[in-house]
Amino acid sequence: MKKPLILVSNDDGITAPGIRYLVEIVQALGAEVVVVAPDAPQSGMGHAITIGQALRLTKNPVFGPDIEAYECSGTPADCVKIAKHYVLKDRTPDLVVSGINHGSNASVNVLYSGTMSAAIEAAIEGLPAVGFSLCEYGPQADFSHVEEWVTQVCRYALDHGVPAGTALNVNIPKNSDTPIAGLRLSRQARAKWQEEFDRRLDPYQRPYYWLIGSFVNLDHGTDTDEWALANNYVSVVPCQFDLTAHHGLDQLSAKWQLPMPEAMEAQAAPQPVPSGDYGPATQS
């Protein structure tokens, strides 16, 4: 049987402990592993891409001679783009994994997550993809309990696939005396960050502001990722990149008195649509 090809990226950078755990786990699955990861931490980058600047891409032997690994000067989404279209070219990965992030990407954090943007970028390319995060922050995070669960999710994804048009957001509870209860399918909890800004003065008496946020869960559902994590489950949320709120279309049609679009695709001949190209100041 042919070895599966697994592409690995992350957002904490190629030297973060979390990606080393992920590389070792997928290598132990018997996979051929290629890594393209940021050359520096990219936390909070969301789905940013680099426009108007060139990228650097450099081989980095950090994972030893058996693993083809590159560091890239771009964002996590850039890493997946350059991996797919330049590094791998005609080699199609059987799975793309991102992480393991140092810190939770559950609930609304998925929107700010560079880890998940790498996975979602892969999903846009039609590749099965999973983002892994550990609910413990900092470089000293304890990854000793994650192998079993990351292995299980990767095996399932390789054997049974991932729903089309989605990437999985997998969050793993912090290590504790309580054993992990299992995998739990979940929906994204409704939550927000309650922000504050700490105003300070620099040595030249000019103000600057630190963002301080506290996570506020607004959702008491037992089917959410936050509930799963609070109850020591590994949460698994399939995330889609089609943001259309179909219930919102119905509401707008009623309240704004606009007709619903005809959904009868078969009746209409394909129309030419505008295409574009990247370039400085051409996309946002």
Next chain:
Amino acid sequence: MKKPLILVSNDDGITAPGIRYLVEIVQALGAEVVVVAPDAPQSGMGHAITIGQALRLTKNPVFGPDIEAYECSGTPADCVKIAKHYVLKDRTPDLVVSGINHGSNASVNVLYSGTMSAAIEAAIEGLPAVGFSLCEYGPQADFSHVEEWVTQVCRYALDHGVPAGTALNVNIPKNSDTPIAGLRLSRQARAKWQEEFDRRLDPYQRPYYWLIGSFVNLDHGTDTDEWALANNYVSVVPCQFDLTAHHGLDQLSAKWQLPMPEAMEAQAAPQPVPSGDYGPATQS
């Protein structure tokens, strides 16, 4: 009647022509206008936020004495956060508008869009929000036909609201001899960027890479934003920030043989959930 309060942001920066058009249009609605926009172009920033760096916020009289305007060193999402929690504090905007972006944010571009990340950040805060984009790139883009449509959308949003949990992604066709056909409710077209990387050598013979992308529409539906724009409609897509793919949960449950989460929220007492705080390397 009290003047409505409208918060304006964008991603092309506070001096871009598009935000000037937007400010003038919402001012003409009789609104009190507050602007917090990036101090430099932030195209392609997706939903990035600034972690581990402080922000600058400086009054900028670029829109004249009647308009309270600030430039911020952060991303579009940062601008909305600092506007809501520091600049406005107890003043709640009746509407948040972002743009007018120089370039389309239809289809999958919404994911990379700083314009829409500002609007979505506002929606997470529970505020009605709209991102506006013109399907013409560059600083010379022709905005002369947009006023009627931006005005209409803002009026509808002020009078009838925006569906909860969504921000509207409004794209306006490039100016042409054909008049705009009207507003059209749409869903996000399935599309991708076909990427290429142009490899060059710097003066020190080190390689660097330019991302070159061509937009490929994979969706022939007549109910999509791309179809609307190709047929000279202004497309209106309600975008949600809950990324959960519920059909994906069903598929995973069947194929991975995992039970569906109990949705019976009422039966379960609220559980404590993990909270967190921002800080260097604490979130991604």
